[in-house]
Amino acid sequence: MHNSYDTLTQLTINQQQIHLHSLDKLGAKARRLPFSLKILLENLLRHEDGRAVTKEDIDHLLNWQPDATPNKEIAFTPARVVMQDFTGVPAIVDLAAMRDAMARLGGDPKKINPLSSAELVIDHSVQVDEFGHSGAFDLNAKLEYQRNKERYEFLRWGQSAFDNLTVVPPATGIVHQVNLEYLARVVFQSEVDGETFAYPDTLVGTDSHTTMINGLGVLGWGVGGIEAEAAMLGQPISLLIPQVVGFKLEGELPEGTTATDLVLTITQILRQHGVVGKFVEFYGNGLAQLPLADRATIANMAPEYGATCGIFPIDEETLSYLRLTNRDEQQLALIEAYTKHQGMWRYDGDEPEYSDTLTLDLSTVVPSIAGPSRPQDKINLDAAGKLINEQLKAMQEKRREQNTSLPEARIVDEGGQSTDTTTEPEVLGIAQVNYKGQTFSLNDGACVIAAITSCTNTSNPSVILAAALVAKKAHELGVKPKPWVKTSLAPGSKVVTDYLKQANLLTHLEALGFNLVGYGCTTCIGNSGPLPEEISQAINKHKLVVSSVLSGNRNFEGRIHQDVKMNFLASPPLVVAYALAGRTNIDVYNEPLCQNEAGKDIYLKDLWPSVSEVKQLVDETVTKTMFASNYNNVYQGDEHWQNISTEGSELYPWQSDSTYIRHVPFFQDMTTEVPKLPHITGAKCLAKLADSVTTDHISPAGNIKKEAPAGLYLEQQGIKESDFNSYGSRRGNHEVMMRGTFANIRLRNQLAPGTEGGITRLLPDDKVMSIYDAAMEYQTRDVPLIILAGKEYGTGSSRDWAAKGSLLLGVKAVIAQSYERIHRSNLIGMGVLPLQFKAEDSHESLALSGEESFEVMGLCDNCDEVKIIATTEQGTSKEFQVDVRIDTPKEWDYYRHGGILQYVLRNMLSDK
Template sequence: MNNSFNTHQQLTVNGEAFHIHSLKELGSKARRLPFSLKILLENLLRHEDGVNVKTEDIQALLDWHPQAKPTIEVAFTPARVVMQDFTGVPAIVDLAAMRDAMERLGGDPAKINPLSPVELVIDHSVQVDGYGNDGAFDLNAKLEYDRNKERYEFLRWGQTAFDNLKVVPPATGIVHQVNLEYLARVVFHKDSHGKKFAYPDTLVGTDSHTTMINGLGVLGWGVGGIEAEAVMLGQPISLLIPQVVGVKLSGRLPEGTTATDLVLTVTEMLRKHGVVGKFVEFYGDGLADLPLADRATIANMAPEYGATCGLFPIDDETINYLRLTNRDEEQLNLVEAYAKHQGLWRNHGDEADYTDYLELKLGDVVPSLAGPKRPQDRIALDQAGDVLRKHLKAFQNERIERREKSDQQQVVIESEGPVTDTDEQFNEASFKGAANVTFQGQEFELTDGACVIAAITSCTNTSNPSVILAAGLVAKKAKQLGINVKPWVKTSLAPGSKVVTDYLQKAGVMDDLNDLGFNLVGYGCTTCIGNSGPLPSEISDAIQKHQLIVSSILSGNRNFEGRIHQDVKMNLLASPPLVVAYAIAGRTDIDVYKEPLTQDKQGNDIYLKDIWPNVKEVSDLVKNTVTKSMFEKNYANVYQGDHRWQQIQVPDGKLYDWNDTSTYIKKASFFDTMTIDPPGIPSIKGARCLAKLGDSVTTDHISPAGAIKTDSPAGLYLQENGVEKTQFNSYGSRRGNHDVMVRGTFANIRLKNLLAPGTEGGVTRTQPGNHLASIYDAAMAYQNQNTPLIILAGKEYGTGSSRDWAAKGSLLLGVKAVIAQSYERIHRSNLIGMGILPLQFKDGESHESLGLTGQEIFSIDGLQDKVTDVTLVAIKDNGETINARVDLRIDTPKEWDYYKHGGILQYVLRNMLHQ
């Protein structure tokens, strides 16, 4: 590697000399940079080779101007890759398929191998089937292994077939918490050619909330599985040197507030300011009193506030946390010495140059919820009753409209003939917003506004002892008053690591949580990812028959439409203690400050204030219960797994022996027709619109992760292949099978395709003829006619999870281009990674303003290498032509290379073939 700036030095720590690239040698220009850009600068210095990283790239970063629009591309080489199993399985499937393609094209399959450490944590596959009893954990674990046997066999094969791949088995914890508590190094060190090297721990992850690790001072963010695979195979990530927004924190959180309230406030503030595509850094003296767990909670939600990352600097609190979580003392010494030498250590009064300066006074934070559809829609708790009643009224009005339309319409799916959509049928009994239910020997009235799911779940909060123990104290006080949760609420506790249950037990509140039904259901993502499991049939039947508008409340980070449960319309994010409180209330449309949550056995009103713990109670409990020995014990044999994992049979061989009858793992089809030479820039002519969509279409809308409906194209496919409904599992668990996933693309039950007004779900109208059909069936019909497809969309297309199947599925449907008003960062990258063209309407324009109905014939004119805009040509049935200039969102030269090769993996594979 080159050393143009003479930064190669040695740093002695623990009596050992480490080779480093010293930022001190770069003077004031480096000192004034934000922490995140200092880490990026060191990365460029260390990888300067004159090809991927040039001298002028490093100089451009040194000359960074905070207000300059990002225009300069640099190559970032992360130290490692982190994956969860929903996104990890298809990534390993792709690598296995690449090995087959390499052999077919005459290359060496062994070249397809991770070059950087890859750590995969199986945390997304556990589903909440059992709940509310002591046997829930064992039942859910058994069902998880039964459902995912093929996937886990495949991962066990991958662990042995690929170098540099480690797999953390099921029932260990959530990937981001395991990363925080165990995997993260903060400062990497390795031996190479007899020398020791030290450098910042950096990473990318195949999950949006990889940013949680930013709370520890580690730079990393979520990417699609496609991009992560390229990183594994030695490709740097191309990014434009970003703008950096500084958020100054001052003061302390007031009594009665939690880290969840803080992060919902930060999310709302930054969404309003606008930080999409930018780095965010937190600084200020308020950090001195902000625990590491609170920092991680804020960093976790970076995708929700739209930033690439939300970084906190390294300081004494970082070292204290590393010590608590049983990191080696020599490692702690290295982290502190290295950070101080490089200017990565937070000192009192530090303030870098930032693009924008924002300030949040922690004393202004108030208790909050977010929802009912998006995490950035914060609701102050003292206003929640009124706000949620308004939302409920809006849903009720929609129900009235659907009822009126149901008398006039029948949904006709062309491939199946005319059918009556029973979900749209109404009668007087189903229109009252209430139903009498008998469940487990109890009779009650289930009404609109009822809370049917209350889940302590997700990486956002389960890494934070203060909010988890606060939930335990709420449960303890509730039991002392003799009150319980309502019988219609499905309750669950899914911690982010085994350490959580250890300190809950030591604190003496685990039994109280169990008594309220918050029994341990698993160590994994569960409800937040859509693995909430089925509601009891009595509850579900009442909701569906009477069209009830019910809600969920969860301590998660995502509450997009259709994500949590198909029966649930309103989904709220809240702190764990509020989750318990609302479960006791049994509904979410109440004013918890003024209205009682419930009554005790004597009929006395019980209010939120009666069960809410104070700050001192919680902080004392945290200090007395969370210990280093807990982390030492639970991570001692982290890769070993339980008896179920150890009993899995491991297939042999460097090439995977594909089972053609498998409905879980199938050889990826993306390389089937690949040739040695790249196809170049395609021509897009005579295209049809598959879907015309509005604003804030998420990757959940495009590629749902949750339950598979029986009558959906994916459900029908599974049944045709002998899979019973009880064994459907979820879309997320079947991401290793492209035949399932392409049928699930645009199949979210809440998707509203404006080409088929009045419908909900994966429905479109084919052109010409205007016939109603499922999106999958329509796409296949278009493919048979060799008709390319486009998607029209509004603002923030592809927000949400870093779900590569949202791009993969679109490709397999035949989509060649998406034209939207704006994109979420990861999804735009994923589209290019699969060879799909991302186009963007000019400012102030949209498919509505241009008068595009979606029934036109579309072409893209002027598409050639490195152009910045092209002409969208739309021809109507009457011959009228609409011409609109649209921006071409291929932002870097490297992205152009990927697009010309038909995708990032094809680009990597061809490079390896030519080496």
């Protein structure tokens, strides 16, 4: 390694000589940098080799200009990779397939092995099948193991076959909370040639909410599984030196507000400001009043406000949290000494140079929710009832237009009440339901799912205990959620249930139906499980517009549940409140949530705890001992996990009849030669899409419908509908995932107007069919495909299958107005060309019908733009220029090779 700036030095910490690359030796230029860029600078100093990292790279970062447009590429080498099972399983499948390809091409399969620490937490597979009773947790766990037996056997094989891969078993917690509470080091210490080196803990993760760890001062963000695989194999992450937006926090949160209200406020502010592709760094004296759990809540939602990361500096609060979570005192001493020496420690009054700054007075934050379909659409709670009624009326109007043969039974007034009690069976908007011995009317606006879930909030004791206090007061007043509400409690770690028990509050949550259903993402990832059959039938027969309320971070269309059209993010105590109300179109400040048996009105103010009440409870009940006991044997797992047998082998023994784990076709025709750049001509449009198409729209994670192409495939394999499981759980099977691509039930393809779901028109036949079937027909005709899209294409989760599935359907290029960072990167990583309309253009402004044939002209190495020729059936052509969104030289390497994994594989073969 090189040491151009002579920064290698030694410190004595814990009576031990520690080697490090000292930023102090770089003087004022380094000191002025934002905290996050200091971490990147150290990373470059430590990895300078004259090839991947040069002295010029270090110069560019050291001389960073805050207002400069990012145009300098650097190579970031994370210390570790973190995965969850939905994204981790396909990542390990790819590595196993790479081993086979390496062997086929004459290389050493053992070279395909993580070179840095790779940690996988199984948290996305548990579904809420059972709820509302004491046996729900055990039954859901049993179903989880039954459904995922093949996947878990595969992960056990991976854990033994690959070095540096550790797996945290099911029923432990959510990956980001486990990372926060246990896995994160903050400062690494490792042995190199007999000498001890210290350096910042850094990571990338296969989940967009990896940024939660930024709350602990650890730099990391979400990447696609394919990019994470490359990082595991020693490839640095390529990025442009970013702009850094400073977000100054002042004051304190007022009475009645929660960390959830704060993060929804910040999300709205930053999304409106525009921080896509930028780092966000929080600073200001308000940080002194912000518990680390609140910081983690804010950092968690960086993908929602669009930033690459949302990081907090290290300070006394960081050490206090590490001490609470049972980190070793010697490690704490190392962290303090190292970060103070490196200028990475926060002092009051610190104000680094930033590209731009924003300020928020915490005292101005008000209670809020977000929805009905995007996290950034914050609604002040005092206006929520009226606004949701307006949204509901618009959806009712749309429903009337689409269902002219059936009468509309219900019109919502300003109070959210029905003005029509018609109960005839074939009407819209109201249904009579008999469920568990109770008969009731189920109306538009009903809240049918109330879930306390997601790493965003379950990692934060203040909001969890606030929810439990609301439940306690409701229980003591003799009120319960409405019978149509599916209630659930899915904590992010076992520590949560420990402190709920310690506070004697878990029983009150259980009394209201918020029983423990599992330790995992559940509803937030789309694993809300089935609604009771009677409820689901009523919703579908009468086309009810119903809601969910969850303490999560994602509420995109079709994500939470296929029967639910309106989804709202809220703090855990508000989740309980809406469950009691049974509807979301309610003014929770002025209307009663419910009545007790005596007919007395119960209002939100009767239930809401004070800030001091919650703080006292947190101080009294959340203890270091809980963290110590729950993480003492974190890799051991329960008896289900321990009883899984696996075959130890260098190459994975693929099973041809498996419906979970299949040999992916990405490498089957690969040769050692680098292919020529593709010439895309005669391409047809598979889907023409509007703005804000998410990775959930492209590759859903939730339930598989029987009539969907994936459902038909599984039926053909002899799988019963009850065993379909979810798209997320079957990401190790490309046959399912191909069929699931663009299969979200809320996708609206403008090529097939009036339809919803994965539908398109086969051209030029003008035949309406599923997107999958059309793609397969195009492949038989040797016709390449493109996607036309609007702004923010690929927002949401870092879902590699959104890119993988597009490739396998035959998509060669996407032309969009703008991209979310991770999806653009994933497309390149799979060899799909991301093109962007010029600023003044769109498929609407260019009057592209999507029925044209498309040719990409002038694609060559490192070109900035190409010409598109769109030709109609009548022979009329339209030409326009688009930008090539391959932004860095390294990304060009990946695209030339047909993908990032092919690039890595060929490099390893050349080194044999």
